[in-house]
Amino acid sequence: MYDFKGFTMEWYKELFQDTRLLIIVLNTLVIALLSALIATIIGVIGAIGIRSFTSSKAKNTVLSLNNVLIVSPDVIIGASFLILFTMAGIKLGFYSVLLSHIAFSIPIVVLLVLPKLQEMSPTLIDAARDLGASRWDVLTKVILPYILPGIFAGFFMALTYSLDDFAVTFFVTGNGFSTLSVEIYSLARRGISLNINALSTLLFVVTLLLVVVYYFITQRVRQTGMGGKR
Amino acid sequence: MKRLLQMFLLISIVSALLLYAISSLNSSQGFTSSNTLTIYNWGDYIDTDLIERFEEETGIKVIYETFDSNEAMMTKIEQGGTTYDIAIPSEYMIDKMRQEDLLVPLDHSKLPNLKNIDERFIDLPFDPENKYSVPYFWGTVGIVYNSKMLDGKEITAWADLWDKDLKNEILLTDGAREVMGMGLNSLNYSLNDTDEEHLQEAKSKLDALTPNIKAIVGDESRMLLEAQEAAIGLVWSGVASEIMAENEDLEYVVPKEGSNLWFDNMVIPKTTKNVDAAHQFINFMLDPKVAAQNAEYVSYSTPNKEALKYMPEEVVKDERFYPSPELTKKLEVYENLGKKNLAHYNELFLEFKMHRK
The missing domain is CATH 3.40.190.10 (Periplasmic binding protein-like II)
Known part of the structure; x- marks a missing residue:
């Protein structure tokens, strides 16, 4: 669209003066973080619940229900949510977007946590109970630490799903609330201005920094952890 | 468990901070x-x-x-x-x-x-x-053309598109009203015409244009014209002014037979x-x-x-x-032709799209 003419910081300047766009970026981040967090909590509880079912018929039924949101197309989910929210009288905006994001993230968390739970040997729990652990202790000291990698995977998966979701969000935004994907899409009719490019660069740099920081933290934890064992 | 709680707290704090930032920005x-x-x-x-x-x-x-x-x-x-x-x-x-x-x-x-x-x-x-x-x-619906690719040839009317030299050069918009309107206008009929004879005439006129048509496209026509993939495009004036700012060889013309006026x-x-x-x-x-x-x-x-x-x-x-007042007189707004006529327009447009070169 634009010919390369040289380097300039002009678009970054313009980006930071555009409060509307900044608010939208922050909205996107908050929605992603909160929805991933809440979905992870509900999803983990759900996965533990599903595992505790004794009849395999009930288990399969619940699991298939869980998969409904994964197999149905985003557009259908979005349209259904729009109808649901307007029927329930929920004003479109922050809460409608948050609720729908939580809803489509939960099944992902469940699916990522469940294999970890199934892989865990039931003897571990029996042993803990034998040694006098209460139910709460079993949950917090045995089960949760064991499935921790699954929980983190679920959380980050939910986070990315929420960040890049367009179709569902498109239907349930309204009243001045918007997320980045929807906003960029509406800009497309008149050609996208270069501050979107500037914004993408910044977001990319920030995520890159986070990854680097995360890498160093895990390195350090691993080293001190190993030192402790010796 | 401790790590989980830490994580939980961290995310809650970050979200709270972000929410605070949003509300203060608001x-x-x-x-x-x-x-x-x-x-x-x-x-x-x-x-x-x-x-x-x-x-x-x-x-x-x-x-x-x-x-x-x-x-x-x-x-x-x-x-x-x-x-x-x-x-x-x-x-x-x-x-x-x-x-x-x-x-x-x-x-x-x-x-x-x-x-x-x-x-x-x-x-x-x-x-x-x-x-x-x-x-x-x-704005209007009109023709964008690349004067450089056409060796300085000028286009002023719908009729010019039927020129044999323009083989495989034209991009049409994927809209029944726009394309049928172009057919009707080129025959000097109104683009709200519902007379069956006129419509059939327009349709066969459009069929004759097929050798010159490169593609029937949507919003991507803007990119294709800018990148000189095709020399001529049927576009809205708003799109035209934007792509002309990007590519200096492009020219826009409201055909003299008349065209659509949009608001x-x-x-x-x-x-x-x-x-x-x-x-x-x-x-x-x-x-x-x-x-x-x-x-x-x-x-x-x-x-x-x-x-x-x-x-x-x-x-x-x-x-x-x-456009000058004389030309504006020839511009027409799309009228709501009713479901039946609109379906007929769509049908004719579909037939035209399936017409073989």
């Missing part, structure tokens, strides 16, 4: 006050400085939201759950929204600046007496919570100086006659975007 813009006006507009279709000026002048806080298609806009308004006070649909949508009872009639006594609108654009068939809408921008219009949807502020905003946008500034930013044609005085002469005198 309140720095004054969005929390109750006297607000929500505008639902096409993306990047207003000079945002004007919104700030409107806020300063009236004390009303504006919430600005964008949409990408008339259909998406109508769905949001129809479903409720939103509080849009102003929306800017295209003219064919106004007819539909009126029939669905989604519009609030305008109070003309609150819109003194309505007199600034050119009489040519007042009282049009899609909204008699401007009961529900005020034109925001207008984007300000309306007050039924979802409004602040009818007074909505009227104030429409009146504000009709102010000549405001309209001129907006037209320069958006670079579409403004229907505001008085605004033209405040705009650079080379823009106003540009016949490609402000």
Whole structure:
């Protein structure tokens, strides 16, 4: 669209003066973080619940229900949510977007946590109970630490799903609330201005920094952890 | 468990901080006050400085939201759950929204600046007496061509497209009304014609054009023309002005046989919570100086006659975007032809699309 003419910081300047766009970026981040967090909590509880079912018929039924949101197309989910929210009288905006994001993230968390739970040997729990652990202790000291990698995977998966979701969000935004994907899409009719490019660069740099920081933290934890064992 | 709790706390704190940042950014813009006006507009279709000026002048806080298609806009308004006070649909949508009872009639006594609108654009068939809408921008459907790729050949009429030298050079828009309209116009019929004989004639005329057609495309025509993948395109004038700014070899022409005239219009949807502020905003946008500034930013044609005085002469005198009165007489607005005729248009267009070269 634009010919390369040289380097300039002009678009970054313009980006930071555009409060509307900044608010939208922050909205996107908050929605992603909160929805991933809440979905992870509900999803983990759900996965533990599903595992505790004794009849395999009930288990399969619940699991298939869980998969409904994964197999149905985003557009259908979005349209259904729009109808649901307007029927329930929920004003479109922050809460409608948050609720729908939580809803489509939960099944992902469940699916990522469940294999970890199934892989865990039931003897571990029996042993803990034998040694006098209460139910709460079993949950917090045995089960949760064991499935921790699954929980983190679920959380980050939910986070990315929420960040890049367009179709569902498109239907349930309204009243001045918007997320980045929807906003960029509406800009497309008149050609996208270069501050979107500037914004993408910044977001990319920030995520890159986070990854680097995360890498160093895990390195350090691993080293001190190993030192402790010796 | 400890790590889990730490993580949980960290995320909660970060979200709280972000929420705080959003609310302080919002309140720095004054969005929390109750006297607000929500505008639902096409993306990047207003000079945002004007919104700030409107806020300063009236004390009303504006919430600005964008949409990408008339259909998406109508769905949001129809479903409720939103509080849009102003929306800017295209003219064919106004007819539909009126029939669905989604519009609030305008109070003309609150819109003194309505007199600034050119009489040519007042009282049009899609909204008699401007009961529900005020034109925001207008434009035409025409031909964009790349004079360099055509070796300086000039195109002035629809008939020029049937030239045998233009083999595989034309991009058409994927719209039944636009393409059938082109066929009808090239035969000097009205583009709202419903006479079966005329329509069949137009269809066979279009069939004869197939060797010259490269593709029938949607929004990507803009990119293809800019990248010189094709020399000629059937486009809306708004698209034309944008791609001409990117590629200097491109030229736009409103064919002399006549063409379509389109409008984007300000309306007050039924979802409004602040009818007074909505009227104030429409009146504000009709102010000549405001309209001129907006037209320069958006670079579409403004229907505001008085605004033209405040705009650079080379823009106003540009016949490609402000066609002469003689030519405007030949331009027509799409009328709602009713379901049956529209289906017939679509059918003929489909047959034309399937016609073999």
